[in-house]
Structures are given as structure tokens and as C-alpha cells.
Amino acid sequence: MIDHTGINVAKLAVSKNFYEAVLSTLGYVVRLDFETAVGFGTTNSNTEDDPGGDFWISQGNPFTPRSHIAFRASSEAQVVAFYEAALVAGAKDNGPPGIRPHYHKQYFAAFVFDPDGYNIEAVFHGGRLTDGIQP
Incomplete structure (x- = not known):
């Protein structure tokens, strides 16, 4: 249903580095990189996909109130990798x-x-706890 979305960030270079590290755990890469905006998309996209990707960050004043964005993972292990990479990249636990x-x-x-x-x-909306992760 949603083709692409994005957010404004205060420091594009900082956020680009952050999202590159964090979204790589979910199979995302930088698809387009402009002076004031960066588009991320999956590495397994087909030729009909937008070449710019489906998640964008743009230099600007961050939205108020801040948005919530959920990225789909294909396994519990990806969720864990996302979380760990985010903390290493400077995120705060929530x-x-x-x-x-x-x-x-x-x-x-x-x-x-x-x-x-x-x-x-x-x-991850999967079934059983296949990766041995306990709540």
C-alpha cells in the first residue's frame, strides 16, 4: 500500500551512517544519495521497484512530534541484529x-x-520462537 516514506533529520551524514548500519541488518542499502536526501531500499528488489528505495531521510528540521517507523524483519534473528546494531551505532534503547x-x-x-x-x-510477525530468543 505505501510506496515510500521518509523523515527529516538534523544531521544528514550522521543519520545516513546510522541507518546504513542499522538497516543493513534487514537487507537495506543506500539506493540513491543526493546532497540533501538519501533513499534506502532492499537489496532484493525487482526491476519494477522505485530505484530510490522506500525509506528516505532528508536534511531538515526533524518532525514534531517524532514519527514512529516499523521496519519488517524476516526473522527474530534480524530483529535482534537490528537492535544490537542500533545500540552500537548510538541509538537509545526503547x-x-x-x-x-x-x-x-x-x-x-x-x-x-x-x-x-x-x-x-x-x-517479525512469524510464528514460534525459532531462534531460541525468550521474551
Whole structure:
């Protein structure tokens, strides 16, 4: 349904480095890099996809209030890798990897605040706890 979305960031270079490290755990790469904006997309996209990707960061005043963005993961291991990479890249914890049964019984997610204070999440809607991660 949504083709692409984006956010404004205070320091484009800082956020580019942050999102490159964090989104690589979910199979994302920089697809387009302009002076004032960077587009991220998956590495497994097909020829019909937008060559700029589906998530953009642009130099500007961060949104107020800050947006929440959830990135889909394909496994619990990806959620854990996202969370760990985000903390190494300077994110602040907003909820470690685990089951969030108040959303649904198979909702496995982790939450962090990015350098501008956006609440970003990796979520896996899979089935059982196949990776041995406990809530």
C-alpha cells in the first residue's frame, strides 16, 4: 500500500551512517544519495521497484512530534541484529527484542530511538520462537 516514506533529520551524514548500519541488518542499502536526501531500499528488489528505495531521510528540521517507523524483519534473528546494531551505532534503547503479546501473540519486535529521537522498530510477525530468543 505505501510506496515510500521518509523523515527529516538534523544531521544528514550522521543519520545516513546510522541507518546504513542499522538497516543493513534487514537487507537495506543506500539506493540513491543526493546532497540533501538519501533513499534506502532492499537489496532484493525487482526491476519494477522505485530505484530510490522506500525509506528516505532528508536534511531538515526533524518532525514534531517524532514519527514512529516499523521496519519488517524476516526473522527474530534480524530483529535482534537490528537492535544490537542500533545500540552500537548510538541509538537509545526503547524496548529490547521480545514478544509483544499486547499487539498479537507472534509479534516479536525491538524498539530504539534514532539520533533525532524517532522511535524506530524492527518487527517479525512469524510464528514460534525459532531462534531460541525468550521474551
